[in-house]
Amino acid sequence: MSADADLIARYLDHLRHEKRLADNSLKAYAAALRLLGDSAAQAGTPLPRVRHAQIRSWVTRMRTAGRSPRGMALILSGWRGFYAWLGRNGLADANPAQGLRLPRRERLLPKALPVDETVRLADASVPQDSPWHEARDAAIFELLYGCGLRVSELTGLNVAASDAAWQGGQGWIDLSAAEVQVLGKGGKRRSVPLGRKAVEALRRWLAVRGQVAPASEDAARALFLGRHGTRLSVRSVQLRIKRRGALTGASASLHPHMLRHCFASHLLQSSQDLRGVQEIMGHASIAATQVYTRLDFQHLAQAYDAAHPRAGQRRK
Incomplete structure (x- = not known):
């Protein structure tokens, strides 16, 4: 392994074990650093000796090749x-990726379904392989929409607290307190309240969960299992939610993160408590939560256009 490849591997280990980044984030960082390593190798410059002018030229090359502003921003964030x-470890004397200006990227609003449609999807009867699948998928939907969990947070939940959960970086449910203890981004833990519907759905699921034997010690702790007795994967949850949306006539292609957007948007519409929603969502910055205030205004504007007698003048 070359010296540069060793530095990249050590940094990724740092992100995995100390920063506790999710797998998808690690993959994105690894791809960005492979691009950095390839660029430095082509220039004949070891990574610690790369200079600002070189980074600027590589960013310009990405822009010329048609890479999106969002994609370049993610790559440059990984390089920074x-x-x-490297600087904190005394391996580089400056950060050559600092101070670069990228093209302004369009801020896309998250997609969220209307409240009545989301509630209809939650209450809908969905054809399933068995009552076991029906109870499990209903509980999954309630946790995603009722608690605003990320799909990785949901699949990392255990049935109860344990030393293994703390050591393994997993969350758990506490039905007696009507709370879910979540391990979020960056290894940050937070408590999220469980609503009545979520508690009821979880009780129904736990009553039948034991019908499938766990395939490992980790699966024995896992809240949600697949049909082969392993901890349910992120991809499986994505497919089950998409299937539910298709079978129940959702107005958009349904996915777990859309339910998280629905949770935040609907809660903010009702409570107007931006800080509270930020805390429950696990956002590090209030700016991430403020996106939902713009989404709320978008819904209000659409309602105004559809209902107000003077709206026709605004559309002209």
Whole structure:
């Protein structure tokens, strides 16, 4: 392994074990650093000796090749983090990825379904392989929409607290307190309240969960199992939610993160408590939560256009 490849591997280990980044985030960082390593190798420059002018030229090359502003921003963020880590460890004397201006990227609003449609999807009777699948998928939907969990947070939940859960970086449910203890991004833990519907759905699921034997010690702790007795995967949840949306006539292609958007948007519409929603969502910055205030205004504008007698003048 070359010296540069070793530095990248060590940094990714740092992100995995100390920062506790999710698998998808790690893959994105690894791809960005492979691009950095390839660019440095073509220039004949070791990674610790890369300079600002070189980074600027590589960003320009990405822009000329048609890479999106969002994609370039993600890559450059990965490069900045890598050089910040090198600097903290005395392996680089400057961060060459700092101070670069990228094209302004369009801020896309998250997609959320209307309240009545989301509630209809939650209450809908969905054809399933068995009552076991029906109880499990109903509980999954209630946790995603009723608690605003990320899909990785949901699949990492255990039935109860344990030393293994703390050590393994997993969350758990506490039905007696009507709470779910979540391990979020960056290894940050938070408590999220469980609503009545979620508690009822979880009780129904736990009553039948034992019908499938766990295939491992980890699966024995897992809240949600697949039909082969293993911890349910992120991809499986995505497919089950998409299937539910298709069978119940959702107005958009349904996915777990859309339910998280629905949770935040609907809660904010009702409570107007931005800080509270930020805390429950596990957002590090209030700016991430403020996106939902713009989504709320978009819904209000659509309602105005559809219902107000003077709206026709606004559309002209």
